[in-house]
Amino acid sequence: MSKLQNRSLKRFVQYAALVLGCSIPVYYFILSQLWQYELNEHNIVLTAKAVREDSFLIIGAVTGLTVLFFGLLLAGLVLLNRRLGRKLWTPFYDSLSRIRTFDLQQHKQIRFADTDIDEFAELNTNLDKLIGSAISAYTQQKEFADNASHELQTPLAIVQSKLDLLLQSRPLTQEQYDLIEDAHKALTRVGRINKNLLLLARIDNNRYGEATSIALTTLLQTTLEDFEPFLKERQMAVGAKLDEPVTVQGNRELVTILVHNLLSNAIRHSAAGAAIFVQLSPGLLEFRNAGRVPLHTGRLFQRFGTVSSETPGTGLGLALVKQVADRYGWTVAYHFENGQHIFSLRF
Amino acid sequence: MRVVFRMFSKSLCSFGVMKILIVEDEPDLAASIGAYLSDEHYRCEFAADYATALEKIDLYAYDCILLDLMLPGGSGLKLLxxxxxxxxxxxxxxxxxxxxxxxxxxGLQTGADxxxxxxxxxxxxxxxxxxxxRRKQFGTTNVIEQNELKIDLLAKTVTVEDREVVLTKKEYDLxxxxxxxxxxxxxxxAIAEQLSGDMADMFDSYDFIYxxxxNLKRKLQEAGYGNYLKTLYGTGYKWVI
Incomplete structure (x- = not known):
């Protein structure tokens, strides 16, 4: 083990010493040769002019040599630095690429390669710790969501049953009945939210393993049929342009939820008597419905991102869509065009 | 905790009183179910844990068992x-x-109905x-009769005085x-939940129930069936017989 900086510094010092060491005999040799040559040529008697010439010559030679050696030194340093750097930083780039592929959702701990450099070893140890605690916090949170929604089902069932019983008591005034019915309504909503939270937690926890080939065209047709009574109820028309056969790889239950949520989203946010368009082509599924103003896209696909008093849904429908899409590497997007809300799914 | 309801005594001797076993460890929920179901036709018994349920199942026969899956002392599936x-x-x-x-x-593969x-x-x-x-008791001829109304559960047809009343699936379910x-x-x-099933969470208005x-009421009355379906408190319903 040695310090990163010491390593490179040591090599640089070694190289510089070597170059300087080599230059001493070379300087000496060349200067003495020059001196000898001058003595012979001028018969020892040195005129003031000769002295001047000599010094000019020597200065010129020394400058040239220095430049030469400096160039050598520089080129060597650059080359060395590049080679050493590549070798020295390998563990760092290695760790970096491993972190880059890390996905918290898959909660797989990263194995870092062993290194004999202090800083990198310390970095890896700490990254290891950090990732470990992130994974455990994430797992705990997911389990918590799962367990919490699960534990809520029974008390919800109790409240529901008590309300159903209360409804049977006599005499019941209109006011009391309305109170019970209001409580019922709120309870139903809590139940739905809880159910969707459970679904999200279950997807998070990878409880939906099996992916099969699903005929999306058929699935859309049956979903549209399922919605038929509700569409009729609201006097809405559906324009469907479905290419066939389009298939996707995924879990049937999840893909059904995705299609169901996108469609019901379009229905729910349309006025009675409006029309909805569904278009399916290989790799693209689009739902369009008329709208006046674009939606705020910021929190559209986040859990409880769209809850408001005007949209009394669970606030989880689109989050579920996104979660399913993410799971299979599909992209779901929203844009507003020509007075239409368009939700598109690319797979 | 075991609660046993005995709120009926006089009609026990009339034709079939159905025995129901409620296997549920949550006493509040078990009591609610018992109170709601118990009448002159149903008698409810309770088991709040695995051992009690097993003992009761060994000793008696029930027409219907309501089975919770997570029980103290063992799983409901095991019991099944x-x-x-x-x-x-x-x-x-x-x-x-x-x-x-x-x-x-x-659950269904293990043998639940x-x-x-x-x-x-x-x-x-x-x-x-x-x-x-009804399914268990009347295998092949499963017809509910109420005065002049007959519902054939297998053929899913409804007749009033032998005249068929054509109902939509939703009306039939209702x-x-x-x-x-x-x-x-x-x-x-409760009706909304029953009518819309999985779709319930998608729609917030109950208007479609009306x-x-x-329609159901109109069709039955047109066929000559008495007005048994009462509207209560504006939005509630009661089948009075």
Whole structure:
């Protein structure tokens, strides 16, 4: 083990010493040769002019040599630095690429390669710790969501049953009945939210393993049929342009939820008597419905991102869509065009 | 905690009093179910843990067992396996907080007749119990008769004085819900849940219920059936007989 900086510094010092060491005999040799040559040529008697010439010559030679050696030194340093750097930083780039592929959702701990450099070893140890605690916090949170929604089902069932019983008591005034019915309504909503939270937690926890080939065209047709009574109820028309056969790889239950949520989203946010368009082509599924103003896209696909008093849904429908899409590497997007809300799914 | 309801005594001797075993460790929920179901036709018994349930199943035969899956002392599925291994034909409806498809499939494959996820409406449970008991009791000729009204559960046809009343699927489901919850007040939200099934979470307005109930009422009255379906408190309904 040695310090990163010491390593490179040591090599640089070694190289510089070597170059300087080599230059001493070379300087000496060349200067003495020059001196000898001058003595012979001028018969020892040195005129003031000769002295001047000599010094000019020597200065010129020394400058040239220095430049030469400096160039050598520089080129060597650059080359060395590049080679050493590549070798020295390998563990760092290695760790970096491993972190880059890390996905918290898959909660797989990263194995870092062993290194004999202090800083990198310390970095890896700490990254290891950090990732470990992130994974455990994430797992705990997911389990918590799962367990919490699960534990809520029974008390919800109790409240529901008590309300159903209360409804049977006599005499019941209109006011009391309305109170019970209001409580019922709120309870139903809590139940739905809880159910969707459970679904999200279950997807998070990878409880939906099996992916099969699903005929999306058929699935859309049956979903549209399922919605038929509700569409009729609201006097809405559906324009469907479905290419066939389009298939996707995924879990049937999840893909059904995705299609169901996108469609019901379009229905729910349309006025009675409006029309909805569904278009399916290989790799693209689009739902369009008329709208006046674009939606705020910021929190559209986040859990409880769209809850408001005007949209009394669970606030989880689109989050579920996104979660399913993410799971299979599909992209779901929203844009507003020509007075239409368009939700598109690319797979 | 074991609660045993004995709120009926006089009509026990009349034709078939159905015995129902409620296997549920949550005493509040068990008591509610018992109170709602118990009448002159049903008698409810309770088991709050695995051992008690096993003992009761060994000793008696029940027309219907309402089975929670997570019990102190063992799993409900295990109990179900035990029951089927003994070749007992008791009808079983699983009532569980688990509502994933695989849980349902596992339950039905182990031999349950029906699966109802918590939380549920009591009228919905009553309808399931009613239809299960009828299925078990009257295998091939399963006809509910009420005065001049006849509902053939197998053919899914409804007749009044031998004249067929043509109902939509939703109206038929509604009629069954009412008939199996007679003399009980059923709220709008319970009906919505029953009518829309999985779609319930998509629609917030209960307006569509009115249309269905109104149509059902009209069709029955046109066929000459008495006005048994009463509207209560504006939005609740009661099948009075």
């Amino acid at each position: 396996e035990e029951l089927r291994a003994q070749q007992k034909q008791d009808g079983v409806i699983i009532i569980s907080a688990k509502d994933a498809i695989e849980d349902k499939v596992a 029906d699966y109802l996820a918590k939380p549920f409406h009591l009228p919905e449970l009553a309808a399931r119990v009613h239809s299960l008991i 009629l069954l819900l009412f008939v199996s919850n007679r003399n009980k007040v059923i709220s709008k939200s 249309a269905h109930v109104k």
